[in-house]
Amino acid sequence: xxxxxxxxxxxxxxxxAPVPSSAPDITVxxxxxxxxxxxxxxxxxxxxxxxxxxCDATASLRPSGPLPQPGAMPPGSTMERIAARGRLIAxxxxxxxxxxxxxxxxxxIEGFDVDMAREVAKAVFGDPNRIQxxxxxxxxxxxxxxxxxxxxxxxxxxxxCERAQKxxxxxxxxxxxQRVLAARGSGITGPDSLGGRKVCATKGSSSxxxxxxxxxxxxVVAVANWTDCLVMLQQGQVDAVSTDDTILAGLAAQDPYxxxxxxxxxxxxxxxxxxxxxxxxxxxxxxxxxxxRSDGTWAGIHQRWLGALDRGAAPPAAKYRD
Amino acid sequence: xxxxxxxxxxxxxxxxxRRVTGLVKSTPGRLSLIALLLVAVTVVVGALTAWSVQTxxxxxxxxxxxxxPLSFAAQEVYxxxxxxxxxxxxxxxxxxxxxxxxxxxYEADIAKAAAALSTATxxxxxxxxxxxxxxxxxxxxxxxxxxxxxxRTHNRQGNPVGAAYLxxxxxxxxxxxxxxxxxxxxxxxxxxxxxQDSAGxxxxxxxxxxxxxxxxxxxxxxxxxxxxxxxxxxxLVVATGLVLVSLLWVSIASAVVATTVSDSRENGSAQxxxxxRARIATLTARGDETLTLVARGSGAAYEKRYGEVSxxxxxxxxxxxxxxxxxxxxxxxxxAEKNFQAWQEAHRRIxxxxxxxxxxxxxxxxxxxxxxxxxxxxxxxxRDLVTAITQARTAFxxxxxxxRGALTGTVAVVALLALGAAAASVMGVWQRLKEYR
Numbered sequence: 001x002x003x004x005x006x007x008x009x010x011x012x013x014x015x016x017a018p019v020p021s022s023a024p025d026i027t028v029x030x031x032x033x034x035x036x037x038x039x040x041x042x043x044x045x046x047x048x049x050x051x052x053x054x055c056d057a058t059a060s061l062r063p064s065g066p067l068p069q070p071g072a073m074p075p076g077s078t079m080e081r082i083a084a085r086g087r088l089i090a091x092x093x094x095x096x097x098x099x100x101x102x103x104x105x106x107x108x109i110e111g112f113d114v115d116m117a118r119e120v121a122k123a124v125f126g127d128p129n130r131i132q133x134x135x136x137x138x139x140x141x142x143x144x145x146x147x148x149x150x151x152x153x154x155x156x157x158x159x160x161c162e163r164a165q166k167x168x169x170x171x172x173x174x175x176x177x178q179r180v181l182a183a184r185g186s187g188i189t190g191p192d193s194l195g196g197r198k199v200c201a202t203k204g205s206s207s208x209x210x211x212x213x214x215x216x217x218x219x220v221v222a223v224a225n226w227t228d229c230l231v232m233l234q235q236g237q238v239d240a241v242s243t244d245d246t247i248l249a250g251l252a253a254q255d256p257y258x259x260x261x262x263x264x265x266x267x268x269x270x271x272x273x274x275x276x277x278x279x280x281x282x283x284x285x286x287x288x289x290x291x292x293r294s295d296g297t298w299a300g301i302h303q304r305w306l307g308a309l310d311r312g313a314a315p316p317a318a319k320y321r322d
Numbered sequence: 323x324x325x326x327x328x329x330x331x332x333x334x335x336x337x338x339x340r341r342v343t344g345l346v347k348s349t350p351g352r353l354s355l356i357a358l359l360l361v362a363v364t365v366v367v368g369a370l371t372a373w374s375v376q377t378x379x380x381x382x383x384x385x386x387x388x389x390x391p392l393s394f395a396a397q398e399v400y401x402x403x404x405x406x407x408x409x410x411x412x413x414x415x416x417x418x419x420x421x422x423x424x425x426x427x428y429e430a431d432i433a434k435a436a437a438a439l440s441t442a443t444x445x446x447x448x449x450x451x452x453x454x455x456x457x458x459x460x461x462x463x464x465x466x467x468x469x470x471x472x473x474r475t476h477n478r479q480g481n482p483v484g485a486a487y488l489x490x491x492x493x494x495x496x497x498x499x500x501x502x503x504x505x506x507x508x509x510x511x512x513x514x515x516x517x518q519d520s521a522g523x524x525x526x527x528x529x530x531x532x533x534x535x536x537x538x539x540x541x542x543x544x545x546x547x548x549x550x551x552x553x554x555x556x557x558l559v560v561a562t563g564l565v566l567v568s569l570l571w572v573s574i575a576s577a578v579v580a581t582t583v584s585d586s587r588e589n590g591s592a593q594x595x596x597x598x599r600a601r602i603a604t605l606t607a608r609g610d611e612t613l614t615l616v617a618r619g620s621g622a623a624y625e626k627r628y629g630e631v632s633x634x635x636x637x638x639x640x641x642x643x644x645x646x647x648x649x650x651x652x653x654x655x656x657x658a659e660k661n662f663q664a665w666q667e668a669h670r671r672i673x674x675x676x677x678x679x680x681x682x683x684x685x686x687x688x689x690x691x692x693x694x695x696x697x698x699x700x701x702x703x704x705r706d707l708v709t710a711i712t713q714a715r716t717a718f719x720x721x722x723x724x725x726r727g728a729l730t731g732t733v734a735v736v737a738l739l740a741l742g743a744a745a746a747s748v749m750g751v752w753q754r755l756k757e758y759r
Contacts, residue, residue: 034462034465034466034469034490034491034493034494035490036486036489036490036493037489037490037492037493037497038493087679089679091619094482094485094618095482095485095486096482097481097482097483101482102482102485102618103417103480103482104417104476104477104480104481104482104484104485105417105480106417107415107416107417107685109618131679132619132678132679132681133618133619133681134618134619134620135617135618135619135620136619136620137620140620225486225489227482227483227485227486228486228489228490230483230486231483231486231487231490234483250482251483254476254479254481254482254483255483
């Protein structure tokens, strides 16, 4: 009788045991964050950088005498051709705050580089507004100059020997240096602490090559524009951005949760890029730069845009190779 | 009435096989078999015909209630998302805080995209291949709007990074959302065509079945006539008549369905498809035109695509006009073509101004509210296409409704006539069989 009761209890407990449920789970394909168009990780440093022989790239062509009066360009010169066209075509950036950017409120392109380009237009026409901007990404600068699409590129362009083989440069108009931008409290203190971290730079920039050559071996992520780097930093897709302090200052100004860390670990002398054949225009632009260095125009433009970065900095001295 | 063959009683005690052989050999046995056969044939033919009509009717129902609404929903998903993207780019170009008009247009686009998407997600089982596209759309649309809002916040604070967020949003739209929406539209449109094919096919199986029933009845009539002096057996004649009525009914109804479904294609869905693609091309071209200006001098890739897409748009409009059957549709498409010309003209002026360095004039011609500007021509073109699509869609809905009306009650009629034919043939044969008692 007791056995029977036990058996019944066993049967009862078996009957009450829950049946395994087959309710389906909800599967998600991926919660992958969106990336800026054509962002990509880069393997090693660009190969061509190593093959260039050393040179004195910052030495430019000496201005030939005093500047011609606006509206009276020497016949047959590049400047006369520009004057005949009625406007200077300048390759600039519209995505780098402080240097060359589109003012979201007015839609106008402004910045340190843009004001520099306007000075050239002013020297040719007597009017800084006789200028057409052609927005270029870092990697479009040299092709645009080689194909003659622009008269001049004023776009945080570092003078180096590799580029000097393809295009001509004015004298140095600003001396920048590469640093690192990271989120506050990220533990990143400079180029040495970037090992294995993702670091963003733009395609075709000298910064990209510099990042790839950092000894701690960061992972390089290449994008089209510097603001794309800030987007990826804010979305947690990269750990740091590394480029010239001028550009980083512009990014940091848009996001108080980021800060520039570490020392300048490279020297980045900025020059205006000019098609290699137009030597007369190089000399003309250098004349313009001589004038704005000495008459306080440079200091005014610098104070307006980069005053917070290096207050009271003097314009870099020009160096010529005749 | 003479008796023929062996009396049935002779085989009662025989083994089964001999009983069957005997049955078949005796006239009353054969008559009984024929009666059974006729019942089987008329009932089976009736059932198969009813089933076939039911299939046709179900395809029509699918067409009216599911595949066409889904294909329209897919088109709306694409259109509203593409319009949202073009509007966001225009708002960026206009500078400062976007105008209330552009903002509410963007919001309406997103709301419509979400509503159309929920319609499209309601039914997924038909085309399992759209599952991925739907989950991409449902998953990435909120991400897209998040990016646009981030861009907007930054723009309000004067941060140029806002433009980068907008670019990221736009590239998400172009790389993932729009291709998914296009895949969805293709799949749902293919369903429309499939339903039209299965609803509008010729009634060949019904005809064949009817002929089988008629042949069986004819054979029975011949047999019975041969064994009696009467030319006609009333029951069988009635049965034949009922089968004929059923066959005619089904044939006429199917012919009406085939014609109206073909109408729905010709006056409706074929035009809607071309016009919908024209509308998508319109939006793509507008997006490219705006982005060329956003890129400010380095938008050659966008300008190239504008050229390709607007060429395609011209062809689609010409095809839409030649396909148009209703005057209202043709008028709307003709007006669309005129507005397309005006837009092309405005675009030429935009490019001329921009290429000669006059960005402000180019911008004014692209997004300004003046007549003859690209924005006005684009809006008019889009409105014409909406009119034409609505008209063609109404024609489609009307045709499908007529087709469904033609099949009303057909299944019941076919079933009743089949049962009647079975009963009549049994009675006819029974009349003859009684004479052997």
